[in-house]
Amino acid sequence: MPGLTKLPPFPEDVPTHPLLVIDYQLIKQGNPEEIDRLWEAATKLGFCLKNHGVDAEVDEMFEMGAETIGLPFEEKMKFVPNNENVSFGYKAKGANAVDERGTLDSTEFLNISKDDALAWPSKVHMEYPSTVNTRMESTIKPFVQKSVDINDTFIDVFNDRLGFPKGTFAKKHPMWEPSCSEARCIRTPPGPNGLDDKKTALGAHTDFGSLSFLHNRLGGLQVMPPGSTGWYYVKPIPGHAICNIGDALTIFSGGILRSNMHRVVTPPKDQANHERWSLVFFTRPANHMVLRALKEESPMVAEAVASNPDKFETGQTAQEWFNRRVKYQRVKNRTADGTF
Numbered sequence: 001m002p003g004l005t006k007l008p009p010f011p012e013d014v015p016t017h018p019l020l021v022i023d024y025q026l027i028k029q030g031n032p033e034e035i036d037r038l039w040e041a042a043t044k045l046g047f048c049l050k051n052h053g054v055d056a057e058v059d060e061m062f063e064m065g066a067e068t069i070g071l072p073f074e075e076k077m078k079f080v081p082n083n084e085n086v087s088f089g090y091k092a093k094g095a096n097a098v099d100e101r102g103t104l105d106s107t108e109f110l111n112i113s114k115d116d117a118l119a120w121p122s123k124v125h126m127e128y129p130s131t132v133n134t135r136m137e138s139t140i141k142p143f144v145q146k147s148v149d150i151n152d153t154f155i156d157v158f159n160d161r162l163g164f165p166k167g168t169f170a171k172k173h174p175m176w177e178p179s180c181s182e183a184r185c186i187r188t189p190p191g192p193n194g195l196d197d198k199k200t201a202l203g204a205h206t207d208f209g210s211l212s213f214l215h216n217r218l219g220g221l222q223v224m225p226p227g228s229t230g231w232y233y234v235k236p237i238p239g240h241a242i243c244n245i246g247d248a249l250t251i252f253s254g255g256i257l258r259s260n261m262h263r264v265v266t267p268p269k270d271q272a273n274h275e276r277w278s279l280v281f282f283t284r285p286a287n288h289m290v291l292r293a294l295k296e297e298s299p300m301v302a303e304a305v306a307s308n309p310d311k312f313e314t315g316q317t318a319q320e321w322f323n324r325r326v327k328y329q330r331v332k333n334r335t336a337d338g339t340f
C-alpha cells in the first residue's frame with residue numbers, strides 16, 4: 001500500500017520551481033487578496049492548494065489504486081478500452097509514447113469516469129474491476145464530488161475575473177452531461193530496475209481539459225516555466241494539491257489562462273528507489289461544447305485575440321479534442337501529425 005511505506009523526504013539540494021500556495025478556504029470566502037494571488041498563478045504557472053479538505057479521500061483513493069493496479073495483469077487487461085481514443089479504464093505500461101521517437105512509457109493508469117462514479121450503481125460509460133466497484137460508494141464518489149466542487153469554485157472565480165456573464169464557464173461544465181472528466185491513479189515503478197537517471201515516465205504535455213487537481217507523495221513532476229527552456233522539479237508538500245490549468249480553459253479565455261507544460265521523470269535521489277503513486281482529478285467541459293475563445297462574451301478575451309482572431313478557433317468539440325489528444329499519445333500512432 002502506498003500510504004504504509006515510509007518514503008524518503010524530497011532532497012534539499014535539488015533545484016525546484018516554487019508554486020504559489022493558495023488557501024482554498026480563503027477562496028471560498030471570496031477573499032480579494034487571495035483571489036488576486038490565484039489569478040496571478042492561473043495566468044502564469046499553476047499553483048499549490050492548501051486547506052482543500054480532501055486528505056482522507058485522497059488516502060483512500062491511493063489505497064483503491066494500489067488494490068486495483070495490484071490485480072493480475074490479465075484481469076486489468078479486461079478493462080482496456082476497445083477504442084484507442086478513449087481513456088476510461090486501464091492503461092498498461094508501454095501503451096503510450098513519451099516522446100516523438102516513440103520511447104515507451106513506464107506508467108500504469110487507472111482512469112475512472114466522473115459520470116460513472118456519480119451515477120453509480122448505474123453505468124454511463126463502462127464497467128470497472130471489482131476493487132473499484134467495492135469502493136465506488138465509500139471512496140470514489142466522495143473524492144470525485146469534492147474534486148468537482150473545488151474545480152467548479154475556481155472555474156467561477158476565473159469566469160468573473162475574465163468578465164464573462166455570471167455562470168458562463170459553469171455552463172460549459174454542467175454536472176450531469178456526459179464529459180471526459182475522470183479520476184486517474186498512476187503507478188510508476190521504482191528507479192534502479194525501472195527507470196534510469198534521465199528516464200521520462202510521462203512525456204511533456206499540457207493537460208487535456210479545464211482544471212487538474214493533482215496529489216503527489218514523491219517528486220518526479222517537473223514544469224517548464226514560461227520563458228524557460230529548462231525543466232524544474234516541483235516539490236510535493238504534504239497535504240497540498242497541485243492545480244494545473246488545462247488547455248480547454250486556455251482556449252476559452254483566448255490564452256489568458258495558461259496551461260503549463262509538465263512531465264514526470266525519475267524522482268530525485270533516494271526517492272528514485274520507491275514506487276511512485278499519483279492521483280489526479282481532471283475536470284473537462286461537457287463533450288458537445290465547442291472549444292473556441294469566447295470573445296463575444298468578454299471584452300477582455302476579445303482584446304486578447306484581437307491580433308489573431310482565428311488562433312483559438314479549434315473547430316472541435318471538447319470530446320473530439322480529447323479523443324484526438326489521447327489517440328496521439330498511443331505508441332502505434334506516434335508518427336501521425338499532431339502527436340506531440
Ligand SMILES: O=C(O)CCC(=O)C(=O)O
Binds near residue numbers: 214262263264278
Ligand atoms: O504524476 C504526476 O505527478 C502528474 C501526472 C500528469 O501530469 C497527468 O496525468 O496528466
Ligand SMILES: [Fe+2]
Binds near residue numbers: 205206207262
Ligand atoms: Fe498532466
